[in-house]
Amino acid sequence: MANARDVKRSESEIPHHVSRTVGFSLSPNMSFHSSPSSFGASNLTQAAASAAAKHLKPFATEDIKILLLENVNQTGRDILAEQGYQVEDVHVIGIRSKTKLTARVLKEARNLIVIGCFCIGTNQVDLHYAADHGIAVFNSPFSNSRSVAELVIAEIIALARQLGDRSNEMHSGTWNKVSSKCWEVRGIIGYGHIGSQLSVLAEAMGMSVIYYDVINLMAMGTARQVPTLEVLLAGADFVSCHVPELPETRNMIGYQQFEQMKDGGYLINASRGSVVDISALIQAMRTGKIAGAALDVYPHEPTGNGDYFNNNLHPWCTDLRALKNLILTPHIGGSTEEAQSAIGVEVGQALVRYVNEGTTVGAVNFPEVNLRSLTMDEPNHARVVFIHRNVPGVLRKVNEALSDHNVDKQMTDSRGDVAYLLADISNVDTVTIKDLYERLECLSSRIMTRILY
Numbered sequence: 001m002a003n004a005r006d007v008k009r010s011e012s013e014i015p016h017h018v019s020r021t022v023g024f025s026l027s028p029n030m031s032f033h034s035s036p037s038s039f040g041a042s043n044l045t046q047a048a049a050s051a052a053a054k055h056l057k058p059f060a061t062e063d064i065k066i067l068l069l070e071n072v073n074q075t076g077r078d079i080l081a082e083q084g085y086q087v088e089d090v091h092v093i094g095i096r097s098k099t100k101l102t103a104r105v106l107k108e109a110r111n112l113i114v115i116g117c118f119c120i121g122t123n124q125v126d127l128h129y130a131a132d133h134g135i136a137v138f139n140s141p142f143s144n145s146r147s148v149a150e151l152v153i154a155e156i157i158a159l160a161r162q163l164g165d166r167s168n169e170m171h172s173g174t175w176n177k178v179s180s181k182c183w184e185v186r187g188i189i190g191y192g193h194i195g196s197q198l199s200v201l202a203e204a205m206g207m208s209v210i211y212y213d214v215i216n217l218m219a220m221g222t223a224r225q226v227p228t229l230e231v232l233l234a235g236a237d238f239v240s241c242h243v244p245e246l247p248e249t250r251n252m253i254g255y256q257q258f259e260q261m262k263d264g265g266y267l268i269n270a271s272r273g274s275v276v277d278i279s280a281l282i283q284a285m286r287t288g289k290i291a292g293a294a295l296d297v298y299p300h301e302p303t304g305n306g307d308y309f310n311n312n313l314h315p316w317c318t319d320l321r322a323l324k325n326l327i328l329t330p331h332i333g334g335s336t337e338e339a340q341s342a343i344g345v346e347v348g349q350a351l352v353r354y355v356n357e358g359t360t361v362g363a364v365n366f367p368e369v370n371l372r373s374l375t376m377d378e379p380n381h382a383r384v385v386f387i388h389r390n391v392p393g394v395l396r397k398v399n400e401a402l403s404d405h406n407v408d409k410q411m412t413d414s415r416g417d418v419a420y421l422l423a424d425i426s427n428v429d430t431v432t433i434k435d436l437y438e439r440l441e442c443l444s445s446r447i448m449t450r451i452l453y
């Protein structure tokens with residue numbers, strides 16, 4: 001396939017109103033998606049497969065868009081394309097927490113300009129590689145925080161009263177009315193979007209809240225920040241983890257940390273599976289050091305629903321399943337109708353703004369750059385998006401390239417090695433845009449150029 005990241009559609013393909021008001025990208029020299037050789041190969045096997053496939057066309061196959069990553073062979077592409085499917089390197093990918101977009105995968109997505117993580121966590125994407133290749137990444141930073149906090153509150157009460165075990169016993173026909181080791185609740189931790197939301201709910205229930213965070217954060221209500229993780233572990237009855245997956249948070253709660261917890265304390269992890277050492281948890285629960293735990297996330301999670309703990313993927317599966325007063329949920333912290341709908345709107349809108357207007361507000365790997373939207377009243381205007389290496393002298397060269405145009409407004413910012421420039425120019429036509437595009441593409445600092453008009 002041709003590298004169509006900067007060459008999206010022939011101008012004649014773009015309806016006039018779309019190119020003007022929505023600003024689909026880009027250059028007037030566009031159009032060639034597949035090299036002639038892509039469709040030229042013919043051998044018997046392929047011809048037979050295509051002929052067989054032709055019989056099976058139950059619907060408008062051209063409505064089906066297929067994303068092929070990781071260098072799928074051209075023969076496969078051809079068979080799918082013959083069906084009328086749109087086999088493309090897509091410009092936009094939407095994922096949740098399971099799809100791993102590593103550098104190896106992203107390398108194959110040659111047209112990709114933006115990734116939408118329809119969730120909070122972005123650890124599944126190589127953010128650095130993406131930024132370095134001009135690919136913006138958006139997420140929804142707090143649309144499911146409330147849902148996670150509510151789940152954790154439910155788990156605190158369920159663990160303190162051993163509700164899971166009592167319910168399981170009743171389901172299997174056993175009446176076991178006990179009050180031993182069943183408590184009213186006191187104390188918790190964590191302090192980002194979710195931790196602070198949890199803090200508010202917990203205080204409303206009469207719990208006293210202490211939290212530990214690597215940065216100083218304003219306490220909600222009467223919550224109190226403690227200076228170290230050790231102090232927190234020694235002081236909390238319920239330890240609830242709400243940190244991102246980072247090298248520093250890997251096995252943040254392990255053998256030593258369980259030792260530092262109160263005798264008969266509880267642990268809840270609804271952040272990422274790498275944060276808690278599962279073997280250490282199993283030992284702490286077996287010895288009675290930990291009276292109960294709730295896990296929503298695991299070191300390795302499946303890509304879809306179905307068999308999980310039965311497949312012996314994890315050496316600790318059987319031990320974990322046998323433990324009493326352990327609540328196991330399948331990564332459902334943020335899975336409520338309200339959260340999913342809000343995430344869909346938030347990330348969907350961010351993607352549209354980025355693709356149509358170049359706005360990076362909310363991006364997790366780019367500097368935040370925004371310009372007032374172009375409107376229908378501004379004919380013959382274009383918006384230049386120039387993503388480039390953050391090195392000296394680039395702006396002078398960009399402004400030289402822009403100097404044939406009237407620059408109405410311009411904004412630039414950098415984040416680490418990558419800088420992002422937006423400029424609105426007027427008095428453009430397809431010839432001058434093409435020329436400008438080519439001049440910008442020739443700059444050695446260029447990562448990606450888009451011109452929206």
Ligand SMILES: NC(=O)c1ccc[n+]([C@@H]2O[C@H](COP(=O)([O-])OP(=O)(O)OC[C@H]3O[C@@H](n4cnc5c(N)ncnc54)[C@H](O)[C@@H]3O)[C@@H](O)[C@H]2O)c1
Nearest residue numbers: 120121191192193194195213214242243244270271333334
């Ligand atoms: N179970 C689910 O369905 C679900 C839903 C949403 C989010 N999550 C996970 O929860 C995580 C937290 O979400 P959030 O919205 O509260 O994130 P956030 O970024 O708002 O807060 C994270 C907090 O952790 C702190 N932190 C980072 N490293 C730390 C360390 N080493 N020690 C102590 N504190 C540290 C940060 O300073 C920050 O205040 C997300 O990254 C995501 O992985 C899970």
Ligand SMILES: O=C(O)CC[C@@H](O)C(=O)O
Nearest residue numbers: 096097098119120121334
């Ligand atoms: O819905 C998901 O897949 C992820 C939920 C959660 O872990 C998040 O990061 O928002």
